[in-house]
Amino acid sequence: MKRRDFIKSSVAFAGALGLRSAGLGASDEKTHALSLSFDDGFKKSFYRIAEIHENYGLRACLNVIATGHLKSFNAEPQWIPQNILGDFDDWNALKGRGHEVMPHTWEHLNLTKIPVEKAKENIEKCLNYFEENLSGYEPEEAVYNFAYNASTPELEDFTLSKVPAIRTGGWLVLKGTKVNGFPVAKLPLRLGCWGHGPGFCDDYIEQEINEFLKSEGGWLILNLHGLDEEGWGPVSTAYLDTLLKRLVTVDSLTVQPTGEFVKRLRRR
Numbered sequence: 001m002k003r004r005d006f007i008k009s010s011v012a013f014a015g016a017l018g019l020r021s022a023g024l025g026a027s028d029e030k031t032h033a034l035s036l037s038f039d040d041g042f043k044k045s046f047y048r049i050a051e052i053h054e055n056y057g058l059r060a061c062l063n064v065i066a067t068g069h070l071k072s073f074n075a076e077p078q079w080i081p082q083n084i085l086g087d088f089d090d091w092n093a094l095k096g097r098g099h100e101v102m103p104h105t106w107e108h109l110n111l112t113k114i115p116v117e118k119a120k121e122n123i124e125k126c127l128n129y130f131e132e133n134l135s136g137y138e139p140e141e142a143v144y145n146f147a148y149n150a151s152t153p154e155l156e157d158f159t160l161s162k163v164p165a166i167r168t169g170g171w172l173v174l175k176g177t178k179v180n181g182f183p184v185a186k187l188p189l190r191l192g193c194w195g196h197g198p199g200f201c202d203d204y205i206e207q208e209i210n211e212f213l214k215s216e217g218g219w220l221i222l223n224l225h226g227l228d229e230e231g232w233g234p235v236s237t238a239y240l241d242t243l244l245k246r247l248v249t250v251d252s253l254t255v256q257p258t259g260e261f262v263k264r265l266r267r268r
Helices: 043-055 088-096 116-133 153-160 202-214 237-247 258-266
Strands: 032-040 061-064 100-103 143-145 165-168 189-192 218-224 253-255
Touching (some): 032 043, 032 202, 043 061, 043 088, 043 237, 061 088, 088 100, 100 258, 116 143, 153 165, 165 258, 189 258
Parallel strands (some): 143 165, 165 189
16 A cells, blocks of 8 residues: 555756756766655654764755644654654754754645645745744755645745745756756756655665666655654665665765755855
C-alpha cells in the first residue's frame, strides 16, 4: 500500500553544462548534485542523520512539521506518531550545528484535499511559525516542502509568493529556462523529487543514485524520512553511513541541502 503517490521525476537540470554554468556556484567539475531531503521531524532519527552527515563533512537537509511537537498533533499515527517527533529546541540545536531545517507543512495535511483557502491558511501559519520559532530562519532563502509532495498550481504560486522555492512531486519547472540543460537557473524554483516506501528504501536509493551518477549530470532530490523503523520508507542507519562514505569520494558529485542551492542562486 502506498502512502504517498510520488511521481517519478528527473530533476537533472544542468546536463553536460556543469553545475557552475547552471548557476549553482559549484566548481566546473561537479557535474552532479544530490540532495537527501529528510521529512517529518523524527527526533532520534534526525539527530543520528545529522551525526552521520557530520562524520563526512556534510550538512543534513531536514524538513519538519511545524506543529509536530504539540499535543494537538495527530496526523497518521501509523507513520508519524507524535511521541517520537522533536520540537524547536531540537531543530534550533541542529541548525546551530550547521544543518538545514526547513518547513514541512503546518499539520501534515494533503493540501490538495482540503478547501483552497484553508490550504493557503495552513501554508501561511507554517511559514509564520518558522519565522517566530526557528533561530536564523530567513524566508527569502527558505524551501517549503509540501506534505505528500502534493500541490496544485494555485497553491504553488501562493507559496512561491512567500518563499523562493518549493519541493513537491512531478517535474522540475524553472521559469524562463529549460527543464534539462539550461544555462542559468532563476528563482523562484519548483523542485520535483523521488521517493519510495512504505518499506525500507535502501535498495531503491542505491539504484537511483547509481543510475544518476551514470547520467550526464544535474540535480537529483531524493525524499526520505526516518532511520530504521521510524517513518514511511525508512533508511537503515548502516546503509546511510555507507552511502555517504562512498559519495564523498565521487569527484563529479556535490551533496548539499536543497536550500543551499537556493541561497547560492539568490546571492549571485
